[in-house]
Structure formats: C-alpha cells, structure tokens
Amino acid sequence: MRRNQVAVVGAAETTELGVIPNTSQIQLHADAALNAIADAGLKLSDIDGFATAVETPQQIAHYLGITPSWVDGTSVGGCSFMLHVRHAAAAIEAGLCKTVLITHAESGKSNIGRTPRMIGPDSFNGQFELPYGVSTPASMFPIPVLRYMKTHGITHEQIAMVAVVQREWAAKNPRATMKAPITVEDVLNSRMIAYPFRILQCCLVTDGGGALILTSADRAKDFPQKPVYILGTGESVETPMVSQMQTFDSSRAFKVAGPLAFKEAGIAHKDVDHLMIYDAFAHLPLYGLGDLGFMPHEETGKFVADGNTRPGGKLPLNTNGGGLSYMHSGMYGMYALQESVRQMRGLAPAQVKGAKISVCHGVGGMFAASGTIIFTNEK
C-alpha cells in the first residue's frame, strides 16, 4: 500500500464510557457511529463501505440504515479494528469504495444485548485448553509471562511499573475510568487474580464503543477535522490457543505485523513520537516494545521502570491510560486507534506536543492476532 493515500476524517467514541446500563450493545455501535458521522460532517448516506467485528456487518449496517457496497467482517479479537483500517485503506486506494465507517461497541460490563461468545467442547480450545480450568482472559493471557520474565530477566516490579505509569497518563484524562495515583507496592499488594498477575495488572471491564471514518487523502482536506493519514500498516494471526504459540519469549503475530507497518511507513523507531500498545494485561507493552523492534526484550522492563514511557518521557506510551486505566470493553483496539487519532489531531487530553507520527499496535485473543497502524498528520 502506498503511504498517505488514505486518511481518517471522522473519529469518535460513545457519548459515555464506563458503566452504561441504559444502552444495548447495538445502540452503542450506533451512538459511536453517529458521533463519528457528526465529527466528519457527513450523513450516513455518504457511507459506502462498512466494517465491524463480533457483530456481523449486516446487523450493524442495517440497524444504521446504510447500504454498503464494500464490507469487512474480520473478527480476530481486540485488534480487529486495526485490520479493518488496513483493509479499508487498501479498498479505498483500489477504488472499491470511497468512504468507510468502522464501528466497535461492547456492553462489556452491563451485558445488555451482548452477543455471547461460546467455545464448543469439540473445538481445539474446548478439547485441549478448557478442561484445565481456563475461563476469563485473565486465566489465559498471563500464562506466557513467567517464561518471558525468566528468558529476558524481567522483574515483577518492572511489570508493575507498566500499570503505575499508565495511571499517571490516566490522571490527565477526564474520561479515564481510574485516575487515582498508584505505586508499585499498591500493584504488588493488590488482589491476586492469576499469579503472577494481580488485579491492577489486569484490564478494566467497561461499556463503550468507538467509530472511525476513512476516505482518500485527496478528499480529506475538504473535511472539518485535520486529516490523519495512514502511513503504514501490518497484520497477522498466530493461534487461538495460547498453549500453542511458537514461543512465550515473544509474539509471532506481533513480529509480523509490527515490522511490516514500519517498513511500509518507511520510518525508523526514532521517528516515533507517540506509541499505543494494546494493554489488556501489563506484560503486553513489554512484548510490544520488543517485538516492534524498539529495543531488545531484555531492556523493555528497565525502559518502562526508568520512566521513559511516562508523561515527559522520551517515548510516550498509552497516553489515554490504556486498557488498564482508561477503559476496556473487551476489544480495546478501537480505543487505542481513537487516542492515536486524537494525538495526531493535537486534541488529546494528555497531548504530546508536536507529535507527528503515532504507532498504534493491537493484539487479538491471547496473542492470537495482531494489527499495527502508523498514523501521521503530515502528508
């Protein structure tokens, strides 16, 4: 894909985030979509391309009353929206559609009108993982981390610092769910969920949604918001079974998607002003820093513990507070993308001054999938 040929011209989250007991999941999709349409100064009838995950495109498109001639129902977990952005950019460039709407919403906390996710007892997961007592992502996603720590010499305190630093960012964000400062001691003394991870190293469980609108860069200059261009993209999948990952020392899906996006963007790591790494759990930013090539894995824990990713640090990371402190409805990738777009527009609550390039890296399932989008506000 060529650089900067497609831009985000509309971006919005649901009107409320957090606990939204009076709204169903499908209406959260609509709320986010209508907010994004208003942000872009468009009408729903202007949309000719549509993508969403978990729910089918036909369900949400019909609810919204739109008639797409291009759809993408890629549903690979929380990074599905990164893949939608990549696919939409390719489709727009290929002339398959002009204006794409991508929606996400989840009644993750209130469970209103939520599509159930079932694992059949005769699936691979049902036969070879479920019988051993895995249930929530908290029982599965941290399984690799002890091996990662042993291989790379990462300490419990360093991983706890991921949560501490993200709370510092969240404190600057009025829409963040958790804002009160925490210390490493607070993290390491919080309630045990799945050793070695405690509750402050696990993501929040909230309701919410978000939507993006993409169009060609040529048209983007006519929209009310500052265009945010797609500079580079990457994607991959590995396995739905965490036990069958190639290695726990890194993520194969990360190592495919991330470098692909950097190569396409034609940038070096020192060019990155702002970074989002999907943090369903506190080890993910460390995997991301290593697998995206910012530094060897051996240095990731120290890099965070030394304060390099905190407000004022040299590599601002997860500046909305992340899935650990901002919000996490179940598929957080959309909110990471929203924060990257806000940073590139210069409108983020914790704005990184003068930021020109933002890398947004997502994970799906338990390291099952990955998508990376690199944005810029300069064409």
Add this chain to the structure above:
Amino acid sequence: MAEPQRARPKPTPETQHFWDGTKAGELRLQRCDACASVYFPPRPFCPKCASRKVSVFKASGRAKLYSYVIHHRPVPGFVPPYSIAVVELDEGPRMMTNVVDCPQTPEALELDMALEVKFEKLDDAVTLPLFRPAKG
C-alpha cells in the same frame, strides 16, 4: 444438585486417537512419516510439510514446565488456587495441563522442573492428561 464439573472435551474424528489413548493410559502424539516432525494437537496431516502420511505413537510422558499461572478465581470443577500450565513434552510439542500432586505455589512450581504425565479419569468417556513432579 450435582457438583459443578470441569469442562469435558468432546473428541472429533481427527482427535479420537488422542482421547482413546488417555483412556488406555497412553499419551499419544503424531509424527510425520515424510519429515519426522512431531506435532500436537492432532490432525491427519503434518503442519510443517503438509504430508498426509503421519503415524500415531506413544509418547514418553516426560515433560518440563514451560510456563504457568496460579488461578485464584472460581471455575466449575476447580478449587482455587490451582495451576494452569503449559508443559514442553520431551518429544517437542507443548500442551496445556494442570500440574498436580504438589503445592500450588510459585516456590513449588519452578520453571523447567521435570514432570511426568498422570492420567486423571473424569468419567467413563474422558481421561485427562495431567502432570506431576517427576519421581527420582
């Protein structure tokens, strides 16, 4: 009311030999006749070279602890805290399991410790391969 039970696996035609094996007290893996690759979970072709010529064989049952969590949340059929582990079999493949017959603590569960399979009969249909610290 019956006690809540742990999730039961349901074999498919391609995995039946594995679950027949655990019932018979054997941990059965597959090896590619073409490239000699040993793999798991079961499927009737080699995921490395795509050959359909593969054989089922009895594995040693020896493994090393690759990684784990100690889960503290309630799950039907389990008494927390309990380990959810991934073990690396001597033959190469990894599988999820529970490490049993030892304290469910970080001190007792040391990465790379030697383990051996222990078959846990759930009912007449299903026997699960669990692992315990190797003896001797």
